[in-house]
Amino acid sequence: MQFIDLKAQYAALRESIQVRMNAVLEHGQYIMGPEVAEMEAALAARVGVDHCISVASGTEALLIALMALDIGPGDEVITTPFTFAASAETIVLAGATPVFVDIEPDTCNIDAALIEAAITPRTRAIMPVSLYGQVADMAAINAIAAQHGLAVIEDAAQSFGATYQGRPSCGLSTFGATSFFPSKPLGCYGDGGALFTNDAALAQAAREIRVHGQSKRYHHSRIGVGGRMDTLQCAVVLAKLERFDWEIERRLALGDRYHQLLADLSLRRLVVRPDRDCVWAQYTVFVEQRAAVQAALQAAGIPTAIHYPIPLHHQPAYARFAPQEACPHAVRAAAQVLSLPMSADLSEADQDRIVAALRQAL
Template sequence: MEFIDLKAQYRHIQPAVDARIRAVLEHGQYILGPEVRELEERLAAYAGVKHCIGASSGTDTLLIALLALDIGPGDEVITSPFTFIATAEMIALAGAKPVFVDIDPRTYNLDPNRVEAAITPKTRAIMPVSLYGQCADFDAINAIAARHGLAVIEDGAQSFGATYKGCKSCALSTIGSTSFFPSKPLGGYGDGGALFTDDDHLAQRMRELRVHGQDRRYHHPRIGLNGRLDTLQAAVLLAKLDVFDDEVAARERLGARYSELLQGHVRTPVLAEGCSSVYAQYTIEVENREAVQTRLKEAGIPTAVHYPVPLHLQPAFAGLGGKTDDFPLAERAAARVLSLPMHPYLTEMEQRQVVEVLTATI
């Protein structure tokens, strides 16, 4: 059994993927070719925003967003300690200070009720993460940001395709960011990402920043980076976008079935009111995680832990002075979460096999 079966997806869409790649090989425009623009237009329409800017990864998109907002040394950005390191890493790389706020234990996303107490005169932005495929509470977060004149950057690396009160992930804040890493709900065959905004000025800045701060050839008003999306990755994503709605629907069905089958056995994902999830991971909580993982592995069932060490306890952020018990809800989740196989081509038989072994182990 595969944790994420990309080969099954490829077999399903092979003719379209091959044709798209072949077209790029024929025209030879490997950097910012026509497929990049086509993808940007389709993604902007899908999300319901004015602008989409393709980029080299879902990590670089966060850095580009921060630079577009002129966030740097002396600034602070509020974010979650329970996420992949890229979120806070890019804040630090921009020269700003990550300020962590504990999570809502139901959704694992940033708890808006704790955000305001973390705001200081140095705070410039809030960067909530839409973890495991479900959006953070953007009504509450945006209201706080508006009161304090702050920008909001959604790290939607895991949630593209999800909805929040009728609006799509990455269309909920000042800037939305997502990743096209192969295992993401909409993933390429390598690294890639995209930025979303309704702000014309920020869109122009981000387009310039992704190509060395250039506004026209060999003219650089600002320092940028090499953050372009490859044309070949755009071609793959265009083929995948054709079946994305079907795959999102399949993920929702699979998530609901897992939750039904596991009800009463383990803590299953909680969907906040008005939210859908694309289940980038289907994540449960267990007490004896190591023993459960071992038993599942013996039965040929792969698992993963997203994420075992909260960011305030990572050695890279030791300089921030974080210590155990600073963010107890994030720490508790980190010790208990376990992600099960999840992808649109997972069969009901495979799901029942996972559940049978899991419930017999707990």
């Protein structure tokens, strides 16, 4: 069994992917070819924003957003410690300081009620992470940001395709940033990512930053990075968009089915708030004796993963930004979360097998 069944997805889309990739090989515009602008237009329309800027990865998306906002030394950015390192990594790379705020224990997203207390005169932005495919409480976060004159960058690496109060993830704040890493809800076959915004000036800044700060060829108007998304990867995303609506429907249905099948077991499940959905980049549960349960599932042929086993403020690279005892909900979640196989091509028979093995392991 595959943890994420990319082979089945490719089998369903093989012809479209090959046609798209062959077109790139024929025209030979491997950098900034026509598929780049085509993908950006399609994604901007899907999210409902004026601008989509494709970039080399989800990490580059976050870094370029921070750079476009001119966030740097002396500035602070509020984020969560319960996320992949890229969220805090980019803040540090920009020269700013990450300020960690604890999570909601039932969603694992940043607790908006704790953000205001973390704001200081040095705060420039808030970076919520839409973890596991569910958007954080963006209405509350945006309200706090507006009151204090702060930017909001949604780290939506795991939530492209999700909705919040009827609006798409990535189109809810100053910047939305997503990843097209192969395992994401919408993935390519390498690294890739995108930024979304309605602000024309920020969009222009991001476009310049991704090409080494060039406003025109060899005219460097700002500091930049080599942050372009390859044309071949954009071609893959365009092919995958053909059945993306179906994939989102399947993810929502499979997530609901997991919830129903696990309802009678003595383990906590993530809560999905009534004003949003979850595209289940990872279907994650909380397990007390995780190592033993994970070993039992492995013995039964069920692959699992842990997203994420160590909160960032317990990582050597980021420990200086918060005391060890900070963010207790994040610490507890890191010790208990366990992700089960999940993809749009997961069969109900395999899902039944997963749940039966989990029931036996517990």
